[in-house]
Amino acid sequence: DAGVIQSPRHEVTEMGQEVTLRCKPISGHDYLFWYRQTMMRGLELLIYFNNNVPIDDSGMPEDRFSAKMPNASFSTLKIQPSEPRDSAVYFCASSFSVMNTEAFFGQGTRLTVV
Amino acid sequence: GDSVTQMEGPVTLSEEAFLTINCTYTATGYPSLFWYVQYPGEGLQLLLKATKADDKGSNKGFEATYRKETTSFHLEKGSVQVSDSAVYFCALSEGDTGKLIFGQGTTLQVKP
Numbered sequence: 129d130a131g132v133i134q135s136p137r138h139e140v141t142e143m144g145q146e147v148t149l150r151c152k153p154i155s156g157h158d159y160l161f162w163y164r165q166t167m168m169r170g171l172e173l174l175i176y177f178n179n180n181v182p183i184d185d186s187g188m189p190e191d192r193f194s195a196k197m198p199n200a201s202f203s204t205l206k207i208q209p210s211e212p213r214d215s216a217v218y219f220c221a222s223s224f225s226v227m228n229t230e231a232f233f234g235q236g237t238r239l240t241v242v
Numbered sequence: 243g244d245s246v247t248q249m250e251g252p253v254t255l256s257e258e259a260f261l262t263i264n265c266t267y268t269a270t271g272y273p274s275l276f277w278y279v280q281y282p283g284e285g286l287q288l289l290l291k292a293t294k295a296d297d298k299g300s301n302k303g304f305e306a307t308y309r310k311e312t313t314s315f316h317l318e319k320g321s322v323q324v325s326d327s328a329v330y331f332c333a334l335s336e337g338d339t340g341k342l343i344f345g346q347g348t349t350l351q352v353k354p
Contacts, residue, residue, distance in 0.1 A: 132285075159340050170346035171286075171331065184341060219285055221342070230276065231342050233285035 134220050134234035141241055146208040149237045152201055153222030161231060162195055162205050163219040171219075177203065178225065210241045244269045248332050248345035255322055255352050263317040263348045265306075265332035273334040275299075275308050275315040280329040280347070289317075289330070322352045 133152040141147050153160050161176040175185040180197045188195070192211070197203040207214055217238050223231040249264040267275065274293045278286040290299030295310035304319045315332060332345040 161342060163344075171344045173341070173343065176341060178340060183339065221286075223340070223342070225340065230288040230291060233278075233287070235285050 132220055132222055132232050132234035134237050136237060139237060139239045141210055143211055143241055144209045147210045149205040149218050151203045151220030154232055157222035158225045159223045160203050161221040165217045212241045215240050244336055244343055246332050246334055246343055246345035248348050252349040252351055257324055257352055257354055258321045261319040261322045263330055265315045265345060267313050267334050269334060271337045273336055276333040277306055277317050278331040278333060324352045324354055327352045
């Protein structure tokens with residue numbers, strides 16, 4: 129398996145534009161996590177899914193953020209409209225549902241909003 | 243809710259020095275504990291884990307012991323190398339929800 133795949137690796141966009149980040153989890157994993165990493169706030173859990181169903185979205189900062197998981201092999205994180213303070217590295221991770229197993233991370237998407 | 247607290251960095255050491263990065267947690271249940279490492283420009287990778295009290299996780303010379311009585315999971319290495327320079331994250335997995343919670347990360351810089 130190629131691991132967790134995120135796209136794009138880098139995204140530069142203008143304030144007010146819509147941004148969509150994509151994630152393909154490892155096949156067979158049924159947990160999927162979206163994290164945001166910044167220097168100021170560290171690694172924050174935004175939302176996570178179990179079997180394609182959102183379980184906890186309490187970390188989503190605002191209504192401008194939304195996430196979907198239409199099937200077991202694909203998830204998106206959308207920001208509309210984007211703002212400069214959304215600039216960060218966004219990571220997707222996946223894991224098995226069996227307790228106590230590790231999560232595997234993608235390479236991340238570095239988002240810059242100008 | 244559950245949380246993880248790590249010592250603040252950066253930690254700067256000379257090669258072959260002893261490393262300790264402190265990690266404490268707060269959890270209502272019986273979580274699993276993890277240390278992840280992040281090298282520059284990359285995602286996080288699992289370094290080691292422990293799933294129950296008194297378990298010791300180890301990998302690549304790093305060790306951490308799950309201490310329930312002190313709610314701690316400190317990372318140690320006897321002799322660090324320049325190649326160990328990275329950001330280290332302590333994390334816990336809530337047993338009943340699967341939620342994975344990270345500490346704020348500790349940057350380690352090892353100088354030759």
